[in-house]
Amino acid sequence: xxxxxxxxxxxxxxxxxxxxxxxxxxxxxxxxxxxxxxxxxxxxxxxxxxxxxxxxxxxxxxxxxxxxxxxxxxxxxxxxxxxxxxxxxxxxxxxxxxxxxxxxxxxxxxxxxxxxxxxxxxxxxxxxxxxxxxxxxxxxxxxxxxxxxxxxxxxxxxxxxxxxxxxxxxxxxxxxxxxxxxxxxxxxxxxxxxxxxxxxxxx
Numbered sequence: 001x002x003x004x005x006x007x008x009x010x011x012x013x014x015x016x017x018x019x020x021x022x023x024x025x026x027x028x029x030x031x032x033x034x035x036x037x038x039x040x041x042x043x044x045x046x047x048x049x050x051x052x053x054x055x056x057x058x059x060x061x062x063x064x065x066x067x068x069x070x071x072x073x074x075x076x077x078x079x080x081x082x083x084x085x086x087x088x089x090x091x092x093x094x095x096x097x098x099x100x101x102x103x104x105x106x107x108x109x110x111x112x113x114x115x116x117x118x119x120x121x122x123x124x125x126x127x128x129x130x131x132x133x134x135x136x137x138x139x140x141x142x143x144x145x146x147x148x149x150x151x152x153x154x155x156x157x158x159x160x161x162x163x164x165x166x167x168x169x170x171x172x173x174x175x176x177x178x179x180x181x182x183x184x185x186x187x188x189x190x191x192x193x194x195x196x197x198x199x200x201x202x203x
Contacts, residue, residue, distance in 0.1 A: 020087040021107045021140060022127035025180030027088050030129060032183040034081040040191035042074050048190060070190070084129060093124075093175045104152045105173045107140050111148050112172040113157075120171065124178045125149070132181055 022030075049067035093108035105111050110124045123136045125145050130137055138145045147159040151170045159166040185192060 019089045020084055020127060020129070021089050021091055022129060023108060023178050023180060024090055024092055025178065025182075026127050026130035027085065027090055029180055029183045030081055030085050030088075034078065034085065036183070036185065036191070037074055037078050037081070041189055042071070042078070044190040045070050045074060093178050095175075097175055102175065103173065104150050105148045105170070106150070108175060108178065109148075110174050110176055110178070111151070111170060112174075113148070113168045113170050115169075116167055123148075126178060126180075130178075130180055135179070135181070137178065137180075 045067055049064060049071060052061055052063035052067055055061060055063070091108045093110070105125065107125055107127075110122060112120060112122045114120045121136070123138050123144065125140050125148060126132075126137045128139045128141060131139050131142075140146070140149065143160055143162075147157045147168065148170070151157050151173070153170055153172055155170045157168050157170065159168055
């Protein structure tokens with residue numbers, strides 16, 4: 001292996017501020033969650049709140065109080081997702097690349113590296129909304145992501161980790177499909193199929 005440069009990430013790396021870099025799969029997951037909250041979960045919780053409100057004193061009605069609090073949480077999440085989707089800058093790892101863009105690690109790269117002990121690891125550089133440590137998906141603004149940015153095969157980079165400084169040898173940089181965990185309906189969601197409270201009919 002050739003000895004490449006040893007580089008420390010600069011404070012202003014990587015890239016311009018304010019952009020939400022994301023892979024196509026990551027954006028799809030955000031859109032699916034947004035759609036679920038708007039079209040299913042919020043209407044379902046609204047129905048529960050209306051049912052609870054019909055049962056009497058709202059100040060001592062736990063179902064009503066919980067429902068109103070849950071609605072505020074849902075509305076906050078909907079606003080957050082809408083902003084992230086609007087600011088999305090989609091980068092497809094599988095898009096054709098040439099020259100330095102193909103040889104060096106930028107957003108969407110999958111990098112194989114070895115630490116000082118020789119242990120190898122393969123990680124993918126993704127957006128902040130796509131971090132998944134179980135899949136070795138690291139944010140491009142994480143310490144590891146920043147250390148690997150712009151590196152190429154044969155380079156040695158410096159990782160400023162909480163446990164101290166580490167030196168990583170980059171073995172391979174590639175651009176392949178990054179499989180993002182799809183959005184799954186959260187356990188206990190009000191929109192999940194289950195027995196619903198029904199408003200009693202007046203005799």
